[in-house]
Every structure is written in structure tokens, then in C-alpha cells.
Amino acid sequence: MSIKEQIMKTLKHEILTLTLKPGTILSETVLSERFQISRTPLRDVLKQLSLESYIDIYPKKGNLVSFIDLESVEQIIYLRSVLEKEIMKYLSAHLVLKGVHELKEILDRQKAAIHEVDATEQFLNLDDAFHAALFRLAGREFLWNLIQQSNVHYVRYRRLHMLRQEKLEEILTEHQRILEYMTRQETDKLDALIHHHLREDINSLYLQENFSDYIKV
Amino acid sequence: MSIKEQIMKTLKHEILTLTLKPGTILSETVLSERFQISRTPLRDVLKQLSLESYIDIYPKKGNLVSFIDLESVEQIIYLRSVLEKEIMKYLSAHLVLKGVHELKEILDRQKAAIHEVDATEQFLNLDDAFHAALFRLAGREFLWNLIQQSNVHYVRYRRLHMLRQEKLEEILTEHQRILEYMTRQETDKLDALIHHHLREDINSLYLQENFSDYIKV
DNA sequence: ACCACAAATCTTGTATACAAGTTTTGAGTA
């Protein structure tokens, strides 16, 4: 992996985990000192981060870690729920046994993760792994990757929501029911479940009340 | 509009209209002479074009206009057909009168465009305008813009298909029927129509036979 | 104390010299 890719991976990770808080200034000179590299390749990295909405570039002023855009979150959730409904319907008819085992294994690991010390971190990774597997098994990995490129706001939104422990149990249960309905080919029940699974919290005011300084106005 | 934005717009247009054919070399020095600007801002433009799949950058070798990736075309068509089915269903229930007029006007202009000298060009723009209006009227402009960012392969694919005059009449007719079913709230007929409207030609071998040197292997 | 305004100090944007890798060229040799 090239140095630029490493730097980008590092910065993306710090932004997604909110180690770098929304609004933080990312100065080219400061970063070039931190990573011991000149401004030119760093500018390449910042350009790409900007195109993927990780940061906002204000010409001749500076670069800020972007604030969480709830409009983007709502639109991505809608996109995913529409797509995943269709994908589940497809998988109900075409899912192979090997795929079922793969999904079950992810759920087992997720169950085990709940009571680990870094529960949230592990849980989020496995949540992504579950949904990514569904896309991949349906031959739609391309679209999963497409969505991932516009995911900064959604990922951070979800992370803040999951700080509440009780959410983890709820999500695991829903995952298990999704797999259940799919294998039993109860497609009619899937729609409502997916809708709830992805969409439930978007209208709650939890974020606005507790993390208002992270949110785009 | 900044100089960089102008250059980007120019290059994008030339690539999408196939003025710059897939495989064409875009050398930094040649472009910097053409646009009378140094390599640095040009590299910014090329970086962005690469992230949006307009070009492929081979480090230390060169930059090529990307070949048309049929896998990407199929995935985008699937994405659009799934999304647009849902959007039509929504609009059947919520479309306001003003929206109907707006869509009708686009179709009138499209009808008039068929026999113009630059029919294909005008027709494609109005085709986009029609579908964009549907997204916008459903409050999903965000997703339309998201799709547009991954559209290089699909746009060029469609352009080559539309070289056949008879396609234009067919598309216009389907647009008219879409609007018709929507206003009559015949949602059951919409699914199949959208599917056909977007998906029809993907399995034909027309492109592979006539433009094999534009296609990614 | 407060205001105005200019200068200093930040920021990113651009041009350019040089580094490093790849491809092409062509001379020398069998």
C-alpha cells in the first residue's frame, strides 16, 4: 500500500470513529509535519477526502472535518432500504446453503461481541459484514461499494446511535429474523422488517439533543 | 466558475460525447499546453476525473480515457430500475398537478426534438431531464445526483445505443405511458414498464458487435 | 477605553525544478 493510501486510510478511520470531531481544522502544513511528507501528495489525499464528503475545503481559508448531514443520512437509509428489500426478495428464492452458513456465522460472532469491552466497534464491523454479505450473495457487491463511497454521514450517525447498549441486542435480533424469514421464504414479512431495521431511529431527536455540535445546520 | 471547473467540464463533455474515445491518452504536459495552465491544477482535475471513472491513471505510465464497463452499466440500470419503481409508486399517490404539467412539457419538447438535426443530443438531454424531474418531484434529488456521479459508463453506453433512430420513438412512447399510468394510479402496470424501459437493451449484442474497441474486456 | 486601519501572519493555489519509473529508440554485435 502506498504512503498516500495509508494516510488516507488513517484519516478516514479517525473521521469515521469521531476521533477527529466534525469542525476540526486539517491544515496542510500541520498534516505534512505529522506524516513527514510534502504538501503535494497530501493535497491529493485531501482532494479525495473532500470528494467523498469527509471534509469541506474552503479555498484559501482551510479544510474542516465535515459536520454530519442528516439529509444525507435519510437519503442513504432510503436508498438502502429500497435496495435491500429487493435483494432479500431475490435471495429468498436464490440463496444457496453455503450463503446461509456464512450469514449464520457472522451472527454468531455478533452475538459473542455484545459483551466484549469494545462491543460497539466490533458490532459495527459485523453489522457491515452482514449487510455486505447480503449484497455480495445477490451479485450486487458493486452497489454496496457505491453506497460505501457516500457513507461518511451515515456511518458517524449510526456510531453515535449505537452508544446506547440496548440498541445492540435489538439489531442482532432483527438480523436473526431477517435470515429466518429469508430461509423460510416469507417474503411478505421482510419488507416491513427491513424498513424498521434501517429506518427506525431517523426521526428520533436523540442526536440533535446530545450531539448538536456535530450536526450540520 | 473557476478555470479548473471549466477544464473539468470540457473534458467530461468530450469524454461523454465520445469525442475523446476510450483508450485515448491524456498526457499532463499536452493538456497543460492546450489549456495554458501548469501541471499542478491539471493534476487536480485528472485526479477527480479518475475518481469518477472518466479516466484510468496508471502511475508513471499515463492516463487513459476509460473503456466502457458493461458490468457497471448493468449495475446502474438495476439500481435505477429498483429506485424508479419505488419513486413511481410514491408519485402515483403524491404527484401534484404542477408536476404533471412539468413532465408533460418535457415530453412535448422531446417530441419536437426527434426530427431536429441534432436529435440524439437533444433527446438525451431531455431524457435525463424527464428522469431527473421524477426524482426531484419525489424528494430524491440527492439520489439522482449520487447516481450521476457514477454514470460515465452508462451515459456512453446509452449514447451508442441511441444512434439508431427508431429507438427515439420507442423511448418517447414509453415516457408517455409512464406518465399516463402514474396519473391514473395504475401502479401495477408501472413495474413492468420501468423494467422494460431501462433494462431492455442490456442483453443485446449490438455494442459488442459494433463498438468492440470501446468496451472493457 | 475604543475604534480604524494597516501590517504581519496565517491559509491554500500555482508554477516549476527535479526525482523516479517506464517505454522507446537505436547502436553495436553476432
Place this chain on the structure above:
DNA sequence: TACTCAAAACTTGTATACAAGATTTGTGGT
């Protein structure tokens, strides 16, 4: 003629000096 292999001519990648704009600071005047 055909082949080898090194040198030259390309390509993009990086570092850096300087340009240009935005912000902050601080000083002089009231």
C-alpha cells in the same frame, strides 16, 4: 537480418518557492 542491452526520451510523482487571498494582530489616533 535479428537480437541484446544500454542510453535517451518519454511518463507521472514529489518537494519547494512563491503568489494570492483571508484572518488576526497590534499600533496609532481619538
